[in-house]
């Protein structure tokens with residue numbers, strides 16, 4: 079069997095006839111448009127690893143923007159293009175998307191700069207890739223269509239389960255790759271090669287990550303924390319001394335590590351009860367990484383990482399409430415239902431998970447259990463915002479206070495029915 083049939087049959091066997099048909103049509107459009115196109119990157123890597131991945135990235139030798147619009151026409155889809163970068167996304171009628179980019183070389187004016195881009199051949203395009211395993215391509219049309227291109231021993235490294243950069247300046251060109259190396263190593267249970275590890279250590283020593291923008295740093299970290307079982311990635315970042323680029327004050331001492339280790343257990347527990355919403359697991363881990371920072375370093379860190387204001391705010395509140403809660407439950411006292419309800423309902427669901435990882439005593443678990451299985455149900459309200467307006471309250475932040483107080487009154491057992499709620503609102507908020 080030759081290489082060409084190999085990839086076609088692999089594609090059919092692993093991703094199905096529908097996807098193969100799409101690739102065949104892409105191939106036909108490319109030949110009609112007189113360009114040569116390639117499927118590249120993670121799609122090819124995962125095809126060889128037998129990991130389902132239908133995200134096709136196409137590289138075009140020639141005018142990528144024009145080709146993308148021809149492709150959109152073929153599939154009755156839409157196209158969105160960035161002329162400046164020579165990139166497009168083709169959106170199929172059913173929402174399926176294909177990324178298209180012109181083959182390009184990138185010049186870095188200085189380390190970690192955004193690259194200057196120039197049209198080029200696929201070979202140079204593949205040479206600018208981060209790791210050998212991500213530099214594989216499948217030629218889709220012309221001579222040798224559907225054959226695998228392996229210019230940098232990507233197949234060998236997939237077989238040896240090794241992460242290798244393509245050249246010794248790779249991390250200087252783009253320090254983001256330090257995080258990406260760990261991401262792919264841990265995701266596939268591969269090993270960063272000795273030589274690449276040496277390049278990484280030098281790049282860390284030279285503090286190249288400092289030259290990355292906060293946005294790029296945050297993006298890489300978030301992507302890592304969104305992987306399955308992020309703890310092992312965090313430990314590997316710690317090993318490479320990469321966490322200091324989030325904050326030089328991050329230590330992750332034994333107590334932090336113990337809490338980090340427990341997060342998975344708490345997450346499994348939360349799957350057995352019905353939570354009001356699905357937790358954003360990456361946020362739990364982010365909170366865990368920066369939780370122990372002193373106030374000043376904590377604020378500095380979240381200022382440095384350009385997160386949405388909403389996220390910053392919730393990190394600040396969650397950390398503060400967690401600390402208060404730990405103090406509270408640290409006292410040897412039986413707390414009233416409304417105190418527990420008040421504490422837990424002030425925490426985001428993610429912070430609550432972290433809280434239970436830090437305080438994994440039976441007592442904290444019992445309180446959490448009662449909170450979810452009993453108090454949350456009891457705290458459901460009959461009155462809505464419209465009811466409050468009808469009762470004469472002016473919409474505004476006061477509504478939040480009314481609802482919060484009503485819920486606590488329910489948990490306390492002070493009220494039960496809708497009529498109770500009405501009387502209670504009248505008494506507490508209207509008759510003054």
Ligand code: ATP
Nearest residue numbers: 118119120121135206207208209212213252254255
């Ligand atoms: P994932 O499964 O995480 O999406 P992926 O390999 O598809 O993996 P992307 O981040 O979508 O990852 O990148 C697509 C391809 O672009 C990569 O396979 C790699 O060839 C190239 N690439 C992405 N980021 C970089 C980078 N920082 N430096 C060099 N090449 C990169």
